[in-house]
Amino acid sequence: MAQGGFLVKFGVKKEKPRRCYAVAFDFDEWSCKINNEAPKEMPKGIKRIVIEVEVLD
Numbered sequence: 001m002a003q004g005g006f007l008v009k010f011g012v013k014k015e016k017p018r019r020c021y022a023v024a025f026d027f028d029e030w031s032c033k034i035n036n037e038a039p040k041e042m043p044k045g046i047k048r049i050v051i052e053v054e055v056l057d
């Protein structure tokens with residue numbers, strides 16, 4: 001992630017945005033995998049996920 005990456009924002013106030021270089025979502029299992037971490041359950045009540053690309057100069 002030396003040149004940038006993704007900023008993942010979940011549509012829930014208590015959830016902080018996460019910076020990462022890889023992200024995967026599984027709708028059937030309602031989980032999210034960020035970088036090489038184990039999949040985690042997505043926050044309850046989520047209605048929107050925003051992924052922004054960050055490029056560092």
